[in-house]
Amino acid sequence: AKNHKLWPEIEKVTLEQLHYARLGVGGAGGWQLFAEDGEMKMYRREEEADGLVVDPLKACHMVKGVTAREVCEIFFSPEYRSGWEATLEDMTVVETIASDTLVFLQTHKRIWPASQRDALFWSHMRSVADSEDQDAADLWIVCNHSTEHPQYPPNSGKCVRVYLTVCLVCQTFIDPPKDPKNIRREDLTCKITYCSVVNPGGWAPASVLRAVYKREYPKFLKRFTSFCIDQCKDKPILF
Numbered sequence: 647a648k649n650h651k652l653w654p655e656i657e658k659v660t661l662e663q664l665h666y667a668r669l670g671v672g673g674a675g676g677w678q679l680f681a682e683d684g685e686m687k688m689y690r691r692e693e694e695a696d697g698l699v700v701d702p703l704k705a706c707h708m709v710k711g712v713t714a715r716e717v718c719e720i721f722f723s724p725e726y727r728s729g730w731e732a733t734l735e736d737m738t739v740v741e742t743i744a745s746d747t748l749v750f751l752q753t754h755k756r757i758w759p760a761s762q763r764d765a766l767f768w769s770h771m772r773s774v775a776d777s778e779d780q781d782a783a784d785l786w787i788v789c790n791h792s793t794e795h796p797q798y799p800p801n802s803g804k805c806v807r808v809y810l811t812v813c814l815v816c817q818t819f820i821d822p823p824k825d826p827k828n829i830r831r832e833d834l835t836c837k838i839t840y841c842s843v844v845n846p847g848g849w850a851p852a853s854v855l856r857a858v859y860k861r862e863y864p865k866f867l868k869r870f871t872s873f874c875i876d877q878c879k880d881k882p883i884l885f
């Protein structure tokens with residue numbers, strides 16, 4: 647558990663990603679709005695790493711009727727993933743480091759003309775008291791970050807290994823403010839910030855990657871948030 651050899655990296659990357667998610671998209675950050683759908687706004691920065699497109703992505707969304715903890719639990723938990731991750735072909739939990747920290751191996755459906763990809767990453771979920779604003783509800787974060795595992799070396803089979811760092815940061819707002827036992831789902835709004843940097847690992851044409859990201863990310867976040875609303879609507883609220 648917390649004495650696991652990955653723990654220092656998990657702690658460092660999770661807190662770095664929390665800080666990064668809370669930075670705005672205005673100003674000189676170079677963020678460009680590339681997709682909008684109702685409350686969902688998606689930004690990207692055009693970046694390349696050794697000739698590969700690794701465009702960082704930041705999405706902001708406001709979803710009614712669910713809490714930050716409910717959204718993060720659905721994003722983190724393996725049992726829900728096939729319900730919302732459309733590009734998933736296979737998923738295995740290769741290690742359980744703690745109840746809130748897992749290592750996943752996922753293969754994603756091949757996207758023509760590039761070769762099929764897989765991702766090996768640790769996933770950690772935690773709640774963070776929002777230091778700035780005392781009466782705001784807790785923040786919940788899930789951070790996914792590529793890692794290695796002796797049994798699953800990269801590029802050993804048919805798949806090219808992608809390298810990713812992803813975070814989902816959620817905060818619950820209750821409007822109008824009520825005492826906890828009278829809160830109904832229509833009083834809840836969850837503010838979601840999703841950040842991702844995916845290095846495709848092997849060669850993939852910039853034009854193909856940018857087209858794939860432009861198509862897949864908005865679909866992914868809409869499908870994920872709809873899944874959360876549907877999963878939670880008939881269940882007691884989990885704060």
Ligand SMILES: CCCCCc1ccc(-c2ccc(S(=O)(=O)CCO)cc2)cc1[C@H]1C[C@H]1c1ccccn1
Nearest residue numbers: 731733754757760763790808812846850862863866
């Ligand atoms: C030629 C394409 C190369 C890259 C393919 C690829 C692989 C993994 C991923 C990815 C892996 C994990 C995550 S997550 O947020 O941690 C959730 C858990 O599944 C998210 C996205 C993305 C993409 C890129 C398709 C793009 C794409 C974008 C949103 C959804 C699916 N595919």
